[in-house]
Structures are given as C-alpha cells and as structure tokens.
Amino acid sequence: MDIQQVRVVARGITQNVHVAGPLDGIPVLLIHGNCSSGAFWYPLIRHLPPTLRVVAPDLRGYGATEVAPVDATRGLRDFADDVAALLDDPALFGAAGVRPLVAGHSMGGGVAMHLLTERPERVAALLLEAPVSPYGFGGTRDVDGTPTSPDHAGTGGGTANAEFVKRMAAGDRDADGPASPRNVLRTVYVADPASLGGDEELLLDSLLSTAVGDGNYPGTATAAQSWPGVGPGEQGVLNTMAPGYFRVADELVAVPAKPPITWVRGDADAIVSDTSLFDLAYLGSLGVVPGWPGADECPPQPMLGQTRAVLERYAAAGGSYREIVYAGCGHSPHVERPAEFASALLESLPVR
Numbered sequence: 001m002d003i004q005q006v007r008v009v010a011r012g013i014t015q016n017v018h019v020a021g022p023l024d025g026i027p028v029l030l031i032h033g034n035c036s037s038g039a040f041w042y043p044l045i046r047h048l049p050p051t052l053r054v055v056a057p058d059l060r061g062y063g064a065t066e067v068a069p070v071d072a073t074r075g076l077r078d079f080a081d082d083v084a085a086l087l088d089d090p091a092l093f094g095a096a097g098v099r100p101l102v103a104g105h106s107m108g109g110g111v112a113m114h115l116l117t118e119r120p121e122r123v124a125a126l127l128l129e130a131p132v133s134p135y136g137f138g139g140t141r142d143v144d145g146t147p148t149s150p151d152h153a154g155t156g157g158g159t160a161n162a163e164f165v166k167r168m169a170a171g172d173r174d175a176d177g178p179a180s181p182r183n184v185l186r187t188v189y190v191a192d193p194a195s196l197g198g199d200e201e202l203l204l205d206s207l208l209s210t211a212v213g214d215g216n217y218p219g220t221a222t223a224a225q226s227w228p229g230v231g232p233g234e235q236g237v238l239n240t241m242a243p244g245y246f247r248v249a250d251e252l253v254a255v256p257a258k259p260p261i262t263w264v265r266g267d268a269d270a271i272v273s274d275t276s277l278f279d280l281a282y283l284g285s286l287g288v289v290p291g292w293p294g295a296d297e298c299p300p301q302p303m304l305g306q307t308r309a310v311l312e313r314y315a316a317a318g319g320s321y322r323e324i325v326y327a328g329c330g331h332s333p334h335v336e337r338p339a340e341f342a343s344a345l346l347e348s349l350p351v352r
Helices: 040-043 077-084 105-117 160-168 182-190 194-207 251-254 280-285 301-317 338-348
Strands: 001-012 013-021 025-029 050-057 101-104 124-128 219-222 230-233 261-266 319-328
Touching: 001 050, 001 182, 013 040, 013 219, 025 040, 025 105, 025 124, 040 338, 077 105, 077 280, 105 124, 105 251, 124 338, 160 182, 182 194, 219 319, 251 301, 280 301, 301 319
Parallel strands: 025 050, 025 101, 101 124, 124 261, 261 319
Antiparallel strands: 001 013, 013 050, 219 230
C-alpha cells in the first residue's frame, strides 16, 4: 500500500497522520506505543490489502506531531482525546461517523482502551497488541490490580533508565552499550534482531522521534516513602501509565457496547510480561535494583494475568475476546510476524 502523510490541526495541536488506502475503504485506526510513532506500523501496513483505509497518527510528542505536554493525571486520555478528534476528519476517513477497527500497540493499547470506554459508539472492534495492563504499568500486586503501596512507588517517570533517556535526547544512533536506543530496539522491542531486517533504520528513526522532557518522555518524578523511593509525577508519558492515574479495568468491563477484542502477544515479550525487565519489582527480585523488600511487600506485577482476568470479565459481561500468542516473538508481533499479524487483523474486522 502507498503510504502518505497528512497534517491535521485537532484539539489545538498539529498532528501528523500516516494514511494508506482509499477514503471509502474499510477503516482501520492504528495507535502506536511509547518511544515510537505512526511509522512503526509500516512493516504491517505493507502486508495489508488495498481495500483498507489505514490511519496511523503520530501521538503528541512523537514522530512529526507537535510537541505538546501530557497531563499524566488524566491517564492516557490526552492521547485518546487527540486520536478521537481525528475520527470525523474528512481528509482521513471520508464519511463522518466512521467506526474503525482500532489497533493499539503497547501504550497505544491503553489509549485504545480509553477510546473504547469513552467513545464506544465509535469503535467497531479492538485489537490489543502487547497492551499495557488495564491496571497500568508497575506498582500492583495481583490480578485484581491491588496497589503495592499507597504512594505507587516504583512507577512513573523516575523509573526510566537515565542513560537511555540521555542518548534518546541526543539522537544517538550508535550500538555501543545496552542502553543505546539501537540496542534497545534490537533486544527489547523484538525477540530476534534479525526480524528488523531492512526496516531497522526506519524503526530507529521512529524511536528517536520521541520528544524528551518533563512534559513528554519520560516525565517528572516524586520522592516516595516506599521502596524504591521514587513515585509518579503529574506530567509526562511514563506517569500516564502509573496505576494511580491509569486504571481502566472496571470501565472496560462496564462499557455498554462491547465490540469483540483480539489480544495479540509474543511469549518472549520483555516489556509487557509477568517477568517484565521494566518492572522495578521484578528487577529487584533479580537483585538488579538494590534494597528490594521481598515478594510479600513488593511482588512483580502479573501483567498478563491482569489483562486476561479483565478480558474474562469483559466476556462474562456480554463481550467476547480471543488471545493469540506467537512463540518466540517479543514485544512487537506486527514487526516480527507481520504477515501473521495482518491475518489476525483481517480476521478481527467486523462483518460489513
């Protein structure tokens, strides 16, 4: 499919949107994750049929969209509201009132959840790819999302790797050191670096397009009394997923219109996992972060168990979901298994 970029002013910011396919095609909205952009979907878009109308916006502070601060106290709603403002733009979808299949990757899965809970009439189906847990990222102890501590310690902007942030801000393209953006792309975004193929530079460009700062990535931090002594601030990307600000499980189950949900993940995901290498509680259990108080006080977050439990509740309340797991695949199945992921997306399209 031929991919073009369109500039749209919505909600007071200029958004850059990647589009492909005819205006009257079957609508598909793709929402990227953290430290990426709409271009991160290109490996998938190439495998989609030309009958689809594909719309993949750069979220605020990513890609070529305007850098605007993110109010973390709203969870991921700043992003969700930006995306929702695009739904009735005739340059993107043609007819008003369109109801696309909404696919969200990682953090974008949380954005898609907010879109469904707050505008259910605009979502025909939901595809969640390696999504953030409906209870946020880090700082919860069980499948019910019970907070580990009242101050949500170990979550938010202060949990970012400082060397990675520094090298992101510098636009570093080197491959030296585990915290280099290139090595993070090769070892964390995918399970097999060979799966990046000829798209490595494109995807690295996408990763490095992230705006770095207090209002964007990673965001601010506060001191916390509980281990490891850092808690979420009120601005910036990582704070949007702190469990005190992002907690959409009950709203997802209660949504009146329940489109079908497809959950796609790799079984070698290092980011969204019950043993996530980005969960400070799990890293503490490995001895990587000192002073871990033990599993009783600060257990690793059961991210997969939480998502499955919420989707089971969603199904029991009248909805439906299916779970697709790719063996040997990491955090980005649409990059690592683009043809298979494209088939799963097509199977998720509602009957017209």
